[in-house]
Amino acid sequence: MAHKGSCHCGDISFEVDGDIGQVLECNCSHCRRKGYLLWFVPRAQLRHETHEHYMGTYTFNKHVIQHHFCLRCGTAPFAEAKDPKGNPTAAINVRCLEDVEFKDLEIKPYDGRSS
Template sequence: MKYHGSCHCGGIAFDVEGDLGGVMSCNCSMCARKGALLWFVPREALVLSTPPERMSTYTFNKHVIQHRFCPVCGIHPFGEGTGPDGKAMAAVNVRCLEGVEFEKLPVQHFDGKAS
């Protein structure tokens, strides 16, 4: 299925396609503060509608995930990194997707604090 997502002000907009069967909630210092519910997809499944230079990026700890956020409204719609298989992936914040009843999705909890 195809979904449309954006930050709050619309400065970052994208489409993502895939099977949204569940989300991950991470308790690392970054995810716990953002409250993001993450859906991992191959990076090529996420297509930006706005130029990448309109995004800001934050990295921390091992600096392997580029946490993308809007410099205007501050919302974090997705992150980018490399999956365990070595391929580019995106971690989409499903709270930024239109029409998704995220509270009905199964949630897998990940202990990012321990990683």
């Protein structure tokens, strides 16, 4: 199933294929500030045509994850990285999907602060 998502102002819009399973709520210094609820999918399941002119990228620590955000409204809808095996992966912030009921999510705490 395809899920539609966007930033708040709409400059970034996207679609993600798949069934939303477990989402991670990470306590690291970055995730806790942005309030991410992250769903990890193979990068190929994420489609967006946002021009880089509208999309900022933030990296920190080892700089292996590209956290994207809207340059107008600041919303951070997804990130791109590689999984431990080197496969392109996307981390979707399910808070930016249209059709998600938060009460139905299986939210798993992730201790990113300690790792």
